[in-house]
Amino acid sequence: MAERPGIERLLELFAEGKVAAAARLITILENGGEDAERVLDSVFHKTGDAYRIGFTGPPGAGKSSLLNRLTGRFREKDHRIGIIAVDPTSPFTGGAFLGDRIRMQAHSEDPEVFVRSLASRGSLGGISNCTDEVIDLMDAFGKDMVLIETVGVGQSELEIAEKAHTVVVVLVPESGDGIQAMKAGLMEIGDVFVMNKADHEDAESAAREIQDTLRLKDIPAGEWEPRVILTSAREDTGIGELVEAIEEHRRYLEAGGHFAGIRRKILRSRVRNALMDRMERRLRQSAGVRDLLEQRMESVYKGEISPYKVVRELEELVSIQ
Amino acid sequence: MARKVRVLIAKPGLDGHDRGAKVVANALKDAGMEIIYTGLHQTPEMIAESAVQEDVDIVGLSILSGAHMTMFPRIMELMKEKGAEHILIFGGGIIPAEDMDKLEEIGVARIFGPGTDTGDIVTFIRERFPEE
Ligand SMILES: Nc1nc2c(ncn2[C@@H]2O[C@H](COP(=O)(O)OP(=O)(O)OP(=O)(O)O)[C@@H](O)[C@H]2O)c(=O)[nH]1
Ligand SMILES: [Mg+2]
Numbered sequence: 001m002a003e004r005p006g007i008e009r010l011l012e013l014f015a016e017g018k019v020a021a022a023a024r025l026i027t028i029l030e031n032g033g034e035d036a037e038r039v040l041d042s043v044f045h046k047t048g049d050a051y052r053i054g055f056t057g058p059p060g061a062g063k064s065s066l067l068n069r070l071t072g073r074f075r076e077k078d079h080r081i082g083i084i085a086v087d088p089t090s091p092f093t094g095g096a097f098l099g100d101r102i103r104m105q106a107h108s109e110d111p112e113v114f115v116r117s118l119a120s121r122g123s124l125g126g127i128s129n130c131t132d133e134v135i136d137l138m139d140a141f142g143k144d145m146v147l148i149e150t151v152g153v154g155q156s157e158l159e160i161a162e163k164a165h166t167v168v169v170v171l172v173p174e175s176g177d178g179i180q181a182m183k184a185g186l187m188e189i190g191d192v193f194v195m196n197k198a199d200h201e202d203a204e205s206a207a208r209e210i211q212d213t214l215r216l217k218d219i220p221a222g223e224w225e226p227r228v229i230l231t232s233a234r235e236d237t238g239i240g241e242l243v244e245a246i247e248e249h250r251r252y253l254e255a256g257g258h259f260a261g262i263r264r265k266i267l268r269s270r271v272r273n274a275l276m277d278r279m280e281r282r283l284r285q286s287a288g289v290r291d292l293l294e295q296r297m298e299s300v301y302k303g304e305i306s307p308y309k310v311v312r313e314l315e316e317l318v319s320i321q
Numbered sequence: 322m323a324r325k326v327r328v329l330i331a332k333p334g335l336d337g338h339d340r341g342a343k344v345v346a347n348a349l350k351d352a353g354m355e356i357i358y359t360g361l362h363q364t365p366e367m368i369a370e371s372a373v374q375e376d377v378d379i380v381g382l383s384i385l386s387g388a389h390m391t392m393f394p395r396i397m398e399l400m401k402e403k404g405a406e407h408i409l410i411f412g413g414g415i416i417p418a419e420d421m422d423k424l425e426e427i428g429v430a431r432i433f434g435p436g437t438d439t440g441d442i443v444t445f446i447r448e449r450f451p452e453e
Binding site: 020024098108109115 | 324325327346347349350351352353354355356357358359360362364366367370371373374375376403404405407
């Protein structure tokens with residue numbers, strides 16, 4: 001087999017715009033560790049410009065089909081598109097079936113559309129732990145719009161809200177989504193609600209139901225009022241309206257000076273998460289912590305000292321100023 | 322996080338169904354691999370570009386029609402142009418014995434005939450890509 005390029009070489013090829021190098025770097029990010037950090041350290045200064053749009057909703061609602069249509073419209077406007085499609089990893093086998101590309105074939109020969117499927121891997125929700133890093137890489141690669149698809153399960157919809165400028169919640173008329181959506185907290189995070197499969201009969205009434213629910217919310221004057229859009233990804237209807245709603249939300253964020261705030265929020269939460277991960281790993285790996293635990297747990301078992309006493313002793317050991 | 326074997330499964334050509342491809346995809350998934358499934362009607366360009374973007378280790382094609390003698394070399398050539406000549410390729414389907422030899426000669430990693438036990442495909446991939 002041919003000699004594979006190392007990270008330095010990959011970064012050079014990445015800077016030249018080579019898709020294969022970008023794809024390889026994403027794999028390195030997914031696998032984590034020192035190599036992933038090296039990649040991030042060197043591309044981070046090129047990030048911060050991409051507009052991030054999150055798409056979430058129940059399985060089979062038509063998210064991928066909509067992304068396929070939307071990408072067409074955004075390409076007409078000369079946007080360079082990155083798409084990240086996350087599907088769950090099986091907790092039993094560690095394997096994953098990543099099938100979103102099936103519905104995203106219209107652009108599979110367009111070099112300005114970079115689609116990457118991610119398995120959620122270690123993360124419990126529907127979103128991969130390295131989603132932020134992959135967004136960074138696409139951003140640094142020159143994609144000015146990054147679309148992120150995640151299935152609305154677990155906490156993923158809340159996580160996507162922390163990563164995106166605009167959140168699009170995709171619902172369908174069948175299966176009483178109205179009620180489910182309210183329960184799952186989807187209603188709180190959507191900037192735009194899409195009732196897809198408008199070619200089905202009940203779509204209009206289902207959309208009205210969503211609209212009614214949104215009206216019950218107290219939205220202060222001047223703040224964004226979520227839009228409800230009827231689409232059919234199959235018949236290519238309502239897509240222009242959806243583009244318009246997304247762009248309107250973007251203009252709202254821009255006019256209100258919200259951009260910098262969102263970026264700061266995203267970066268703060270990333271530093272916090274990365275720090276917590278790092279600290280946890282160091283604690284787990286520390287021989288000192290392990291020895292002390294081993295010594296003192298016996299006394300805890302016997303009821304001689306409380307768990308908190310041990311924790312205080314550990315805290316002294318690892319002392320953080 | 323350890324690396325995962327990533328496999329692209331596609332069904333090129335205009336005809337047929339993708340039942341066999343799905344069975345293989347599911348078996349590989351159950352063996353702990355990440356399967357990127359692109360479905361039916363794939364052109365060589367689509368397959369090569371998807372394989373590159375997804376940075377897969379290996380591509381598996383389900384072939385029913387007679388186009389295999391052009392399909393495999395074309396995809397390999399395209400992947401090479403895109404700087405991804407390291408990606409392996411294998412196939413499954415009804416392919417005459419003499420063609421099988423020719424394909425393996427040009428670098429197709431393996432052709433599985435009809436009725437292959439999916440376990441053999443799992444073993445074949447595992448041997449080439451042991452997970453750390
Ligand atoms: N009738 C109708 N079917 C649609 C429409 N949009 C998507 N579908 C179909 O719905 C099914 C699921 O579509 P996807 O785009 O894969 O949905 P998804 O939300 O991405 O699905 P997951 O990623 O599996 O959660 C497919 O069979 C589509 O053809 C639509 O507007 N109308
Ligand atoms: Mg999908």
